[in-house]
Amino acid sequence: MPYDQAIETFDPVMGLEVHVELGTATKMFCACPTVFGGEPNTHVCPVCLALPGAMPAVNRLAVEYAIKIGLALNCEIATWCRFARKNYFYPDMPKNFQTSQYDEPIAFNGYLDVDVEGEIVRIEIERAHMEEDTGKSLHVGGATGRINGADYSLLDYNRAGVPLVEIVTKPIIGTKASAPVVARAYVAALRDLLLSLGVSDVRMDQGSLRCDANLSLTPAGNPVFGTRTETKNVNSLRSVERAVRYEITRQAAILAAGGSIRQETRHFEEASGTTRAGRSKETAEDYRYFPEPDLVPIAPDPAWVEEIRLALPELPWILRDRMQADWGLTDLEMRDLVAADAVTLVAETVAAGASPAEARSWWSAYLGQKANTSGVTLQELPITPKQVAQVSALVASGELNAKLARQVIDGVLAGEGDPAEVVKARGLAVVSDDSALQSAVNDALAAQPDVAERIRAGKVQAVGAVVGAVMKATKGQADAGRVRELVFATLGVEPS
Numbered sequence: 001m002p003y004d005q006a007i008e009t010f011d012p013v014m015g016l017e018v019h020v021e022l023g024t025a026t027k028m029f030c031a032c033p034t035v036f037g038g039e040p041n042t043h044v045c046p047v048c049l050a051l052p053g054a055m056p057a058v059n060r061l062a063v064e065y066a067i068k069i070g071l072a073l074n075c076e077i078a079t080w081c082r083f084a085r086k087n088y089f090y091p092d093m094p095k096n097f098q099t100s101q102y103d104e105p106i107a108f109n110g111y112l113d114v115d116v117e118g119e120i121v122r123i124e125i126e127r128a129h130m131e132e133d134t135g136k137s138l139h140v141g142g143a144t145g146r147i148n149g150a151d152y153s154l155l156d157y158n159r160a161g162v163p164l165v166e167i168v169t170k171p172i173i174g175t176k177a178s179a180p181v182v183a184r185a186y187v188a189a190l191r192d193l194l195l196s197l198g199v200s201d202v203r204m205d206q207g208s209l210r211c212d213a214n215l216s217l218t219p220a221g222n223p224v225f226g227t228r229t230e231t232k233n234v235n236s237l238r239s240v241e242r243a244v245r246y247e248i249t250r251q252a253a254i255l256a257a258g259g260s261i262r263q264e265t266r267h268f269e270e271a272s273g274t275t276r277a278g279r280s281k282e283t284a285e286d287y288r289y290f291p292e293p294d295l296v297p298i299a300p301d302p303a304w305v306e307e308i309r310l311a312l313p314e315l316p317w318i319l320r321d322r323m324q325a326d327w328g329l330t331d332l333e334m335r336d337l338v339a340a341d342a343v344t345l346v347a348e349t350v351a352a353g354a355s356p357a358e359a360r361s362w363w364s365a366y367l368g369q370k371a372n373t374s375g376v377t378l379q380e381l382p383i384t385p386k387q388v389a390q391v392s393a394l395v396a397s398g399e400l401n402a403k404l405a406r407q408v409i410d411g412v413l414a415g416e417g418d419p420a421e422v423v424k425a426r427g428l429a430v431v432s433d434d435s436a437l438q439s440a441v442n443d444a445l446a447a448q449p450d451v452a453e454r455i456r457a458g459k460v461q462a463v464g465a466v467v468g469a470v471m472k473a474t475k476g477q478a479d480a481g482r483v484r485e486l487v488f489a490t491l492g493v494e495p496s
């Protein structure tokens, strides 16, 4: 069913669960390192493998990070909470249970205001709770890399026990057609927030930020929620948007044909942009939660929570407002920078000495096009903010004009070195040597005597034809302003 038609008939109801791996040096309940990668099963110990007799202890920094996240999301912080055992059998969980928070999360009842194309949408946060990550399975043999058809599976428990915070929204209703865009904007805002808090590297491609998107449809105007599906582990911003959009059309087609939605987990297929069914969804009873007997409850001292609140960094949206004011940008210009994920790049370019207008213009125009045509993000372009600032400085000093500056940027992108090296190697500096320019001006005037005559007769705008000829002769390396002056001086005309 086409998306527009689906949205005319049904209202989407979303719930977003974002898992974030905390950037602590050690795991949630033991001293094993949390670094990504490493030889399989080398970052493990009796505690994270849950060998008999091993006793876990809570990582204080992980609790501090969880409180930080809760405070930044305007949540209430629990004065007392505990961990529970979430029992289920799955090979990537060496304990056969996951240590998580069940009915007593560390943070609850918050919100995040998200800028969706210039409009603020308030996303209500149900809870942010602590838990530990699972290990990873690798299915070997078979074409799909999935367990079906595989010859055997390998397990790596390096990630088992890495601290996680899971941030769960309340049902997001009333977004209608913009539901997929809202989902993407929310995850993007959350990612920026978590990054600014310094609690995670938020690398979606490495799984340190993962989103599960719950979606159901209700007939337009009907207050009763429909059956929902949960699309698991969506691992890019673009995929979040596509997965929500696909689920809306898929569910609408089933409901419009008189069918019903099965409550299940689904997986997003990057290549086709579709979701496929996973297991049917367990309910809380299936997990047989019970309080973790080996861990003491957590009762954060209110004074400590207050200390964490006061030490929160400047949050991204406040920083953005301040930068917009500092840089003198319009709302639209700032929104474009945010949408292009270019705010930090521009800030760094300004810090390296470029004017805000120059920095914005490079990243949003020329480099934006370059990134687009090569299918990479601005961050992935092989040029640094410092190098962009160096090009800006060469333009400001008159050594480069706009056209040459673009060629220098091309050279940097092609791996030819820093701007100064590219200028030298390609011989790109503006020709400011008057004797060289004077002879080019003389040649151009001699070639166009009629134009020279018109300028002498007071038609000063005719100078453009001479300047053009000189620019052509110098392959764009002349300073156009200086050429103009020389033409008037040569003809003895006072430009008005």
Ligand SMILES: [Zn+2]
Pocket (backbone or CB within 6 Å): 027, 030, 031, 032, 043, 044, 045, 046, 047, 048, 049, 161
């Ligand atoms: Zn361990």
